[in-house]
Amino acid sequence: MRYARAVMNLSAIDLNLFLVLHAVLETGSATDAAKQLHVTQSAVSNALARLREMLGDPLFVRSGRGLVPTPRCEELRPLVVNAVAQLQVAVDGQRFVPAESTRTFTLSCGDNQDVCDVPRVVEAFARKLPRARLRVVSIDFLMASDGLTTGEVDAALAPQMVATRDGYFCEDLYLEEMAFLVRKEHPRLRGSTLTKEEFNASRHIGMVIAQGRPGIGHRYFQEFCKEHGLEFNPALSVSHFIAAGMAVTRTDYVAGMPGRTADALCAMLPVKRLRLAITTPPMPMALIWHERTHSDPGARYFRQLMVEVLKEPSMTRATEPRAKPAAAARRARGR
Structure with missing residues (x-):
């Protein structure tokens, strides 16, 4: 279906339509947007139809049970979000x-x-x-x-x-300490301290939590490794600390992570927390x-x-x- 881009003055536009667009962008569903706005689903569908005609773009395509924004709609997202937020501030x-x-x-x-x-x-x-x-x-x-x-x-x-x-x-x-997780029955790492030699002889799990790339915490630790002669040898990279903890339970890999997260995983999984023999500076x-x-x-x-x-x-x-x-x-x- 082709959409003809309409040319009109701002005064002729029903700004309530953009409140509907904001709700659909936020929920990814016409049904959920209707619940959030306390209107019927048909009212949301009608508003989207008017916006499509006005903006000359389908705005959303269906994917499974949800709605996925088109590239044009993604361009509008930050403008709509900011406008609604500013209006909320003005009202409040x-x-x-x-x-x-x-x-x-x-x-x-x-x-x-x-x-x-x-x-x-x-x-x-x-x-x-x-x-x-x-x-x-x-x-x-x-x-x-x-x-x-x-x-x-x-x-x-x-x-x-x-x-x-x-x-x-x-x-x-708060200050976050660095900790290391290994499985409880690890064949080599039986104590509570990870020596420099044990660290260098191990294979590790790396974190890629920032759009598929190592984050600031990883770079922070890499600099520490270079300074102290530690050899980080990643065998696996994952995007979540919980995934690293799960992988530890099935391998002899060592996973570095924030201390509080390590403690939480120790309470849920058959893993144990190790302290590096070389004191790592905490991260604010x-x-x-x-x-x-x-x-x-x-x-x-x-x-x-x-x-x-x-x-x-x-x-x-x-x-x-x-x-x-x-x-x-x-x-x-x-x-």
């Missing part, structure tokens, strides 16, 4: 009432935070924002959408050094957001909720979160 103003808010808040994090941090965040979120919705998305999604800059993502849990772009803010939450983890949402009352409340839940007492709390300009961060890395 400074009168953000947590118990009444029906807003959707989006958090990006890795699967290690899915295991260790998100359950605690969800518990507080359900109690303090009972009518709101929490959406947790992957680091891949954050990078592909440039989510913090576009407003698609409200905040991210990530290593502090991620906040190296102009306009980014961060607040330190932070809550990161963009200046676009810095002053928004709802986003500010959401961030404060996570800080209250996740920040360790040992981390000195600044009276005002720090901005992390890209130029300053690059200079720091160059020293």
Whole structure:
């Protein structure tokens, strides 16, 4: 079916149609979008039909039981998301009432935070924002959408050094230790400490959690290995720490990962945690957001909720979160 691109003034456009488009983009389903908007499914279908005619594009194609955006629709996504977010801010103003808010808040994090941090965040979120919705998305999604800059993502849990772009803010939450997992019945590694010789003689599991590439944590550890003569010899690369833990149960591989995640997997799988004989420096983890949402009352409340839940007492709390300009961060890395 061909769609003729209509030319019309903005004043002639029903802006409610873009609220429908936003809901379908968010849910991937006309049925779920109708539930979110409290309208019938036919009303959503009719709105999409009008948008297709107006924009000259099919916007979505069916895939299984869901809807997949066309390239043109993906171009519109950040514009629509940002526009709806700005309208929400304009409507809310400074009168953000947590118990009444029906807003959707989006958090990006890795699967290690899915295991260790998100359950605690969800518990507080359900109690303090009972009518709101929490959406947790992957680091891949954050990078592909440039989510913090576009407003698609409200905040991210990530290593502090991620906040190296102009306009980014961060607040330190906790220090993450490096740990190593092996299966309990490993034939060589029987103690609780992994020596340099044992590390170098082992094969390892690498992590590719950032769009199929090693992330900051991996690069951080690679520099440590070079400094201390450790030989990282990957036999397998996976995109999730949980997958690394599962692979350990069936092999003699060694998997490096955040200590809290290692402890969680030890409670679920026949694996044990080892400490590297050479002390590895902890990695500071932070809550990161963009200046676009810095002053928004709802986003500010959401961030404060996570800080209250996740920040360790040992981390000195600044009276005002720090901005992390890209130029300053690059200079720091160059020293």
